[in-house]
Amino acid sequence: TDTVAEHYRPKVSYYMREETGNFHYGERHPMKPHRLTLTNHLVLNYGLHNYMDIYAPRRATEDEILAFHSDDYIDFLKRVTPDNVELFQEEFTRFNMGDDCPIFDGMxxxxxxxxxxxxxxxxxLISGTTDIAVNWTGGLHHAKKFEPSGFCYVNDIVLAILQLLRYYPRVLYVDIDIHHGDGVQEAFYATDRVMTVSFHKYNGDFFPGTGAIDELGRDLGKYYTMNVPLQDGIDDSSYIQLFRNIMTAVMETFRPSAVVLQCGADSLGLDRLGVFNLSIAAHGECVRFMRSFKVPLLVLGGGGYTIRNVARCWTHETGIVCGVKLPDSLPNTVYREFFAPDYKLHPSLTTSKVVNQNSKQYLQAVQYKVLEQLRYLKG
Ligand code: V1P
Ligand code: CA
Ligand code: ZN
Structure with a gap:
């Protein structure tokens, strides 16, 4: 393990509690909190605790959650359990609970x-005692004010941004999960103090169905919502090029005082729900690139359904924020067999069969359109 040669040595704070990895959405549900345990074990066994401060955060209070969510929805979330759900038939339907968002023990x-x-x-971050804060357990970008959606019940991202807005004039939200960051977009759709940028698969059918390039924001927030719709199989070089070009322009034009980066790992190749073809290195390049602006940075998790690769990805990215280059050979953990047969941090993507449906012309047109949108922000 060695540090990367650079002058920037940001202070990094890492938030984790072992128990967060012990929840179960249900038998055949793709969201597996156990990926958080795998990640923590790799992070610690690589020795990354030597490069950051580790905190066991406290639980959010009901009042803190009510800063975004509605009373009656939270009242229901708090009271319903697998054992009493039959008493909540009306609410169960009204709040759109179901297969994606089941009621599980300890929800x-x-x-x-x-x-x-x-x-x-x-x-x-606000207190100025850290430069980068990491919470791989967060990033649940679909939750709405009045209802859960897409495995997300409470929108921790909106809650964190509301905190940041108490102090910072402008906050940039960047979302590289393969799904559209609809809950965060919706919460800040009409304000010019938060710019949201989501890269995602979009064809009108893929969950959640929103995120067209012409969803731009409204009222004061017009042009402060950016959507980058992509097709199946996007590869490392096109994604990185697009990401760098767009984010360079966004950083120059919007000049945020803080950045929130949602690092959903379902944009990796071979994801159980995803259809992109990114390597862990390319996904991590997005983190490295956002860090390079040296603006207070909140790094969050999100989706990711091939859990051995989620743990690899977020471990690699913890190394990136710390400025530490991790050896490719994984350290031993009690979960070693998850990482068979290669036991490497960067497994090869050669078994991926998705074809890149994003032509050069398509990507150029998308880039041109979203960059043009930024001209209306200036002034
Ligand atoms: O496609 C749907 C809904 C269910 N139909 C009525 C449409 N849901 C997706 C939800 C994906 C959520 C992604 C969350 C995140 O962005 C952030 C944490 O990554 C869905 C899918 C799918 N293939 O898209 N749900 C399920 N699969 C599912 C499968 C088995 C059991 C429960 C849910
Ligand atoms: Ca996204
Ligand atoms: Zn996702």
Whole structure:
């Protein structure tokens, strides 16, 4: 393990609690909190605790969660359990619970844990005592004010941004999960103090169905929402080029006082739900690139359904924020067999069969359109 040669030595704060990895959405559900345990074990066994401060955050309080969510929805989330759900038939339907967002044991506690971590991380940044704060348990970008959506119950990202807005004039939100960051976009759709930028697969059918290039924001927030719709199989070089070009322009034009980066790992090749073809190195390049602006940075998790690769990806990215280059050979952990047969940090993507449906012309047109949008921000 060695540090990268550079002058920037940011202070990094890492938020984790072992128990967050112990929740279960249900038998055949693709969202597996156990990926958080795998990640923590790799991070610690690589020795990354020597390069950052580790915090066991407290749970968010109900009042903190009510800063975004509605009373009656939170009241329901807090009270419903697998054992009493039959008493909540009306609410179950009204709040759109179901297969994507099942009621599981400890659901409310899980929400308080991952949200508390994002809120504390945001407050740490505000206090000026850290430069980068990391919460891999957060990043649940689909949750809405009145309802859960797409495996997300409480929107920890919105709660964290609301904290940041108490102090910072402008906050930039960047979302590299393969799904559209609809919950965060919607929450800040009409304000010019938060710019949201989501890269995602979009064809009108892929979940959640929103994120067209012409969703731009409204009222004061017009042009402060950016959507980058992509097709199946996007590869490392096109994604990195597009990401760098767009984010360079966004940083120059919007000049945020803080950045929140949602690092959903379902944009990696071979993801169980995803259809992109990114390597862990390319995904990590997005993190490295956002860090290079030296603006207070909140790094969050999100989706990611091939859990051995989620753990690899977020471990690699923890190394990146710390400025540490990790050896490709994984350290030993009790979960070693998850990483068979190669036991490497960067496994090869050669078994991926998705074809890149993003032509050069398509990507050029998308880039041109979103960059043109930035001209209306200036002034
Ligand atoms: O496609 C749908 C809904 C269910 N139909 C009514 C449409 N849901 C997706 C949800 C994906 C959520 C992604 C969350 C995140 O962005 C952030 C954490 O990554 C879905 C899918 C799918 N293939 O898109 N749900 C499920 N699969 C699912 C499968 C088995 C059991 C439960 C849910
Ligand atoms: Ca996204
Ligand atoms: Zn996702």
């Amino acid at each position: 409310w506690d899980f929400c308080r844990l991952y949200s508390g971590a994002s809120i504390e991380a945001a407050r740490k």
